[in-house]
Amino acid sequence: MQRLGTIDIFPPAENFVYMDAASVGLTHKGAAAAINRWQQALADEGTIAFDEQDEVECLDNLNDAAARLFNAQTRDIATASSETVLMSSLAWAVMPPKGTNIVATETTHPSTVYPWMRVAEATGAQMRWARADNLYVDPDHLESLIDDSTSVVCLSHVEYGTGQTYDLARFAAKAHKHGAICVVDATQSAGQVPIDVAKTGIDAAAASTYKWLCGPFGTGIMYVAPALQKLNPGIVGWRSHKDMWDFQADRLELPDTAKRYEFGTMAYGTAYGATEAMNYLLKHSIEKIHTHNREISDRLMSGLQALGAEVLSPKNAAERSATIAARFPGKNSRDFARTLKENNVIASLRRDFIRFSPHLYNNADDIDRGLASIKAAL
Ligand SMILES: Cc1ncc(COP(=O)(O)O)c(C=O)c1O
Incomplete structure (x- = not known):
């Protein structure tokens, strides 16, 4: 080997x-170089080196790579600074109502589920926890918690602690059977386990890039299914508008794509780095x-x-x-x-x-x- x-x-x-990739993966050397190059060019030349077109394209290029990673269309991908930010925006968009529940495992990472807990606190929705035995969650037990009162099944594809991996197609099918959605934190799987949103039918998948994707801190990617592209994101800003260079503050027209989950500036150099790393992994x-x-x-x-x-x-x-x-x-x-x-x-x-x-x-x-x-x- x-x-x-x-x-x-x-x-x-x-x-x-x-x-230690489950904590922080070794960074692809070309990714680190791309980030440094961008930062230096910005320091040397400001908007001469990084103009408005670049500010659009750097995220679009990352979204292209992320679409290939998830077997999705580019229009179904949004980029922001982390998984947590994207998941939070999505949770506020979905806003599971009172009388429904969110199914999650007790072994999941806090960032997978805190956004949903926070929204549930506001709406009166309930958390429904799959319990673990010595850190193992029995998938049958997990599945048994999903019923007609479930609005969201929120899973970490691979658990951060033990690496336990869930059959996404199974839980997406079960969620859909009961009118719920299946939302996935892919931070511990993207880059080490294949993820196919088309085949599995999951409704959303969000990941940070600094672990198994061998990219930097400061970039997160999210797939959202077309139905979720009609919701009102929890976080909005100047990039949320259809034409972000329009700058008209008294109305907000959201894009008809996943891009509505993008909202503001970020450390854009990380997007160059994440794209470089992801393309390398995809080449293998x-x-x-x-x-x-x-x-x-x-x-x-x-x-x-x-x-x-x-x-x-x-x-x-x-x-x-x-x-x-x-x-x-x-x-x-x-x-x-x-x-x-x-x-x-x-x-x-x-x-x-x-x-x-x-x-x-x-x-x-x-x-x-x-x-x-x-x-x-x-
Ligand atoms: C499953 C999972 N989600 C999210 C995170 C961290 O999220 P973020 O990069 O948004 O801070 C981790 C980090 O360990 C994780 O294991």
């Missing part, structure tokens, strides 16, 4: 056993990255089990990703994560477990070096 993302593109992969194909990541994470999982670790992530192929959560009997996870870091094995402490998340720039040798360090530390 060679590296799929080579060290000329991801130089730190040579120096560390970097298994997400399917190929998924296969590569499956092989290295299989090796990691069996190695951890052989060392006596308690692996908290699902073991079956359909329900897992490259994110592997583990506890080490007799070891305090916080101290243990620190010890691993001192040995150049980079993973994250999450709650009371350690989360390993190798990606396309890791190879089998990395996994073996990581396992050897763990063995020595045990």
